[in-house]
Amino acid sequence: MNLFNIIKNKKQYWLVDQVKQEVDDMEYQQQFEQLLAAWNEERVGYLSLLMDEAYEAWLLNKGFQKVSSIVEYTRELIEIPNAKETILPHCLAEGLIKDEDYGALYERCRSGSANKNVQQPIETVMNSLQSELGPNWQNHCYYFSQGGTIVGISIPHIEMGTTDEGRLFYFGVVPEMRGKGIGTMIHRITLSLLLQFQAKYYVGSTDVHNHHMIKIFEQNGCKLRDRKGIYKIVLTS
Known part of the structure; x- marks a missing residue:
C-alpha cells in the first residue's frame, strides 16, 4: 500500500x-x-x-x-456555480504571451504571500512545471484578464498517481488587484477548468495563516478535510 x-x-x-x-x-x-x-x-x-x-x-x-x-479543503466537481464572470481565462498554450512573460507574472502573483514555505527561484519553479506536468505543461497554465488587464493566474492539473483528483500547482492574484473578490472568481473558474481535465473532485491546501485563501475555499463550497x-x-x- x-x-x-x-x-x-x-x-x-x-x-x-x-x-x-x-x-x-x-x-x-x-x-x-x-x-x-x-x-x-x-x-x-x-x-x-x-x-x-x-x-x-x-x-x-x-x-x-x-x-x-x-489545511486541506475539498469539494466534488459535479456542479460548479454558473456565475456570469467578468474575468476571462487564457491558456499559455494559445501563444498570446511568452513562457518568460508567464514566469514574470507568476513572480508578481506570489509576492507578499502569506504562506510560510521558502519560495524557490522562479526559474526553478518554471522548470518544475515542465518536469511535473509533462510535455503539455503549457496547456495547464492559465492567466486571467478583466477589461484587457491581466489580474491573476492558476495552474490546474490532475494529481500525480490519480485519475480524477483535481489540484492547483499554483493560484494567485496580482498585488494591485487583491481585496476586490478577483481571487474568488479566478478560483471558481478554475474549478470549472478542472472538469475539462476530467477531475471529479478538488483538493486545495494553504498555510494555516493564509486566511484570505481559506475564505476563498469556503466561498466556493470547499470543506475542511485535513490539517x-x-x-x-x-x-x-
Missing part, C-alpha cells in the same frame, strides 16, 4: 505528501523510514514533507525542521 505520494526533481528536492489510510502508525513509520533511506542514498538536496502533526516529535527527532502547518505539518530536512555532507 502506497502511504506517501512523491514528486522528485532530479537531485534538487523531493516533495512528499502523506496519504491518509486506515493503517497503524507503525506502518507509516516503517514505510517512511524506507523512503528517507532512499532519499539519503540518492543524495538529493532536500526533502519537504506534509504529514500529520501527530508524528511531529518523531520527525523532529530524525532531524526535520517544522516550517508551518497547512498537516510542513517539515523539511536538508542533505548533510
Whole structure:
C-alpha cells in the first residue's frame, strides 16, 4: 500500500505528501523510514514533507525542521456555480504571451504571500512545471484578464498517481488587484477548468495563516478535510 505520494526533481528536492489510510502508525513509520533511506542514498538536496502533526516529535527527532502547518479543503466537481464572470481565462498554450512573460507574472502573483514555505527561484519553479506536468505543461497554465488587464493566474492539473483528483500547482492574484473578490472568481473558474481535465473532485491546501485563501475555499463550497505539518530536512555532507 502506497502511504506517501512523491514528486522528485532530479537531485534538487523531493516533495512528499502523506496519504491518509486506515493503517497503524507503525506502518507509516516503517514505510517512511524506507523512503528517507532512499532519499539519503540518492543524495538529493532536500526533502519537504506534509504529514500529520501527530508524528511531529518523531520527525523532529530524525532531524526535520517544522516550517508551518497547512489545511486541506475539498469539494466534488459535479456542479460548479454558473456565475456570469467578468474575468476571462487564457491558456499559455494559445501563444498570446511568452513562457518568460508567464514566469514574470507568476513572480508578481506570489509576492507578499502569506504562506510560510521558502519560495524557490522562479526559474526553478518554471522548470518544475515542465518536469511535473509533462510535455503539455503549457496547456495547464492559465492567466486571467478583466477589461484587457491581466489580474491573476492558476495552474490546474490532475494529481500525480490519480485519475480524477483535481489540484492547483499554483493560484494567485496580482498585488494591485487583491481585496476586490478577483481571487474568488479566478478560483471558481478554475474549478470549472478542472472538469475539462476530467477531475471529479478538488483538493486545495494553504498555510494555516493564509486566511484570505481559506475564505476563498469556503466561498466556493470547499470543506475542511485535513490539517498537516510542513517539515523539511536538508542533505548533510
